Amino acid sequence: MATVTVAFLAVPLIGLLTKASWSTLWSDLTNPVAVDALKLSLICSAWATGLSLVFGVPLAWVLARTEFPGRNLVRAMTILPMVLPPVVGGVALLLAFGRDGILGRPLYDWFGVQFTFSTAGAVLAETFVAMPFLIITVEAALRSLDGRFEDAAANLGAGRWTTFRRVSLPMIAPSLVAGTALTWARALGEFGATITFAGDIQGRTQTLPLAVYLALQENEHVAVALSLALLAVSIVVLVSLRGRWLGAIRP
Amino acid sequence: MSLSGEVEVTLGTFDQRLHLDVADGEVVAVLGPNGSGKTTLLRALAGLQPLSGGRIVLDGVVLDDPVANVLIPPEHRACGMVFQDYLLFPHLTAVANVAFGPRNRGVAKGEATRQAVEWLDRVGLADKALAKPRQLSGGEAQRVALARAMATDPRLLLLDEPMAALDAGLRGSLRHQLRHLLRSFGGSCVMVTHDPLDAAAIADRLVIIEAGRLVQQGTLEEVTTRPRTGYVAKLMGLNLIRGRAYGTGLILDGGTILETVGPSIGEMLAVIAPRDIALYLAPPGGSPRNTWSTRVAEVHLMGDRARVLLGDPIPVTAEITAVAMAELGLTDGAPVWASVKATQIDVYPAD
Numbered sequence: 330m331a332t333v334t335v336a337f338l339a340v341p342l343i344g345l346l347t348k349a350s351w352s353t354l355w356s357d358l359t360n361p362v363a364v365d366a367l368k369l370s371l372i373c374s375a376w377a378t379g380l381s382l383v384f385g386v387p388l389a390w391v392l393a394r395t396e397f398p399g400r401n402l403v404r405a406m407t408i409l410p411m412v413l414p415p416v417v418g419g420v421a422l423l424l425a426f427g428r429d430g431i432l433g434r435p436l437y438d439w440f441g442v443q444f445t446f447s448t449a450g451a452v453l454a455e456t457f458v459a460m461p462f463l464i465i466t467v468e469a470a471l472r473s474l475d476g477r478f479e480d481a482a483a484n485l486g487a488g489r490w491t492t493f494r495r496v497s498l499p500m501i502a503p504s505l506v507a508g509t510a511l512t513w514a515r516a517l518g519e520f521g522a523t524i525t526f527a528g529d530i531q532g533r534t535q536t537l538p539l540a541v542y543l544a545l546q547e548n549e550h551v552a553v554a555l556s557l558a559l560l561a562v563s564i565v566v567l568v569s570l571r572g573r574w575l576g577a578i579r580p
Numbered sequence: 581m582s583l584s585g586e587v588e589v590t591l592g593t594f595d596q597r598l599h600l601d602v603a604d605g606e607v608v609a610v611l612g613p614n615g616s617g618k619t620t621l622l623r624a625l626a627g628l629q630p631l632s633g634g635r636i637v638l639d640g641v642v643l644d645d646p647v648a649n650v651l652i653p654p655e656h657r658a659c660g661m662v663f664q665d666y667l668l669f670p671h672l673t674a675v676a677n678v679a680f681g682p683r684n685r686g687v688a689k690g691e692a693t694r695q696a697v698e699w700l701d702r703v704g705l706a707d708k709a710l711a712k713p714r715q716l717s718g719g720e721a722q723r724v725a726l727a728r729a730m731a732t733d734p735r736l737l738l739l740d741e742p743m744a745a746l747d748a749g750l751r752g753s754l755r756h757q758l759r760h761l762l763r764s765f766g767g768s769c770v771m772v773t774h775d776p777l778d779a780a781a782i783a784d785r786l787v788i789i790e791a792g793r794l795v796q797q798g799t800l801e802e803v804t805t806r807p808r809t810g811y812v813a814k815l816m817g818l819n820l821i822r823g824r825a826y827g828t829g830l831i832l833d834g835g836t837i838l839e840t841v842g843p844s845i846g847e848m849l850a851v852i853a854p855r856d857i858a859l860y861l862a863p864p865g866g867s868p869r870n871t872w873s874t875r876v877a878e879v880h881l882m883g884d885r886a887r888v889l890l891g892d893p894i895p896v897t898a899e900i901t902a903v904a905m906a907e908l909g910l911t912d913g914a915p916v917w918a919s920v921k922a923t924q925i926d927v928y929p930a931d
Binding site for chain 2: 495
């Protein structure tokens with residue numbers, strides 16, 4: 330059984346490697362469509378990761394360290410995008426931030442801000458899908474952090490913010506790094522919500538996964554080349570986290 | 581009077597109510613069994629556990645008074661604490677740990693570091709300034725924690741089991757150092773411990789709490805000679821007996837009567853040192869006024885001494901030499917005669 334499972338997981342990767350047209354790999358990766366997609370993906374995923382950090386870490390702290398009615402509901406809502414089909418997420422975003430959306434309409438009418446068919450929309454979609462990974466990683470780390478260290482900091486005259494910045498945050502640094510890497514990887518791979526909400530415009534909303542999907546129908550070896558690039562990124566993330574996960578499996 | 585605390589804390593089913601005053605320059609040791617509320621008391625004084633009633637005043641400043649709706653948060657109290665397990669910040673060097681407090685009180689970085697180095701020097705660890713906590717031994721970590729707590733120039737110093745994490749071999753010299761350091765501290769100091777030796781070596785006064793209540797306080801001598809509860813007596817290695825006195829007779833709960841020097845009357849406590857109880861295989865003759873037959877409940881060997889726990893009618897511990905124990909052939913359940921002289925029973929009022 331285990332062999333079958335391993336084969337099932339490994340064969341597609343081997344297929345990707347054997348089907349790759351190594352001789353044209355460089356030209357495939359440097360054609361304008363691919364370059365645009367690569368650039369856009371890096372920009373969007375970096376923004377999504379940054380936004381997740383800025384907004385996700387404080388929420389993680391609130392969930393881990395405070396008691397308030399409805400906290401479990403809030404936690405469930407923050408985790409929902411992880412289990413929600415990304416397409417549904419895209420539709421939901423469209424209804425909220427689209428030009429006729431609950432928030433999208435006033436934003437457009439008053440400020441001329443439009444998310445659909447814009448890079449900002451792609452960033453929004455990626456953030457929506459990826460941020461939960463950061464929140465749950467950081468919340469779990471804060472929870473497992475001995476709260477008495479925060480007591481010690483308070484006893485030494487540190488207010489909440491100083492305690493968080495100088496004690497809690499450095500102490501959960503490994504989890505923060507892992508959560509950030511996961512979030513970035515998820516944002517980089519985002520497809521469903523992005524194409525549904527932001528659309529598929531080269532140079533503006535067409536991120537790598539969208540480009541792969543499109544290329545597959547016209548130019549298979551370009552799709553394979555871009556997939557290899559994404560696979561390489563995934564491996565780099567996995568290796569950089571090996572101390573946390575692969576290491577944890579060892580007895 | 582420096583610290584005056586009327587501490588009332590309710591935590592679920594646990595409820596603490598006790599009064600504690602500590603003078604300037606005084607070191608008070610708080611002893612008590614596990615779960616008696618020792619740490620809760622320190623946390624309340626530090627502001628990490630708000631009071632549900634009562635009032636804490638330090639140097640004339642009200643720190644906590646739920647009735648008057650006053651609660652100074654921990655970061656604004658002139659109170660340093662050495663936590664159990666020390667809780668040094670693992671990502672900071674020893675010197676950064678010590679400088680953490682002064683930095684939060686607005687001291688510039690360079691000056692805070694200079695002060696921290698000075699403090700580390702005072703506890704004899706100047707050469708460990710750049711070590712991370714995981715590179716420090718238990719004794720070194722304790723002294724860094726102490727320096728960290730004192731570097732904020734507190735008026736109240738709280739020590740939570742400062743010796744518990746140390747090897748027995750280290751304790752002696754560290755006790756001495758801690759005592760020396762606390763002598764130079766001008767404020768009030770409260771040290772929680774479960775070791776009467778630590779309390780005796782370091783503190784001026786002992787306070788004993790059980791189940792959230794103060795059951796006894798006084799100097800080591802007062803507490804040792806006049807224990808008020810079974811816990812205190814056991815801590816000091818003494819037998820404590822409760823009874824009702826009529827003249828020179830002390831009537832115990834089971835009806836047994838002990839002859840004492842007396843005369844006294846009313847509810848009494850009596851202390852018998854374990855080594856004053858003699859054991860025999862046959863009824864002894866001679867002068868002892870109190871002789872009774874019993875069985876051995878348990879025997880503990882401690883070096884060349886043996887502690888023999890006796891069963892009914894008077895469950896006390898006798899201490900004899902290991903040689904005597906071997907000669908008597910005492911084992912669990914063996915029948916034995918016990919005796920104690922009336923002059924060796926110290927009787928005092930129970931309240």
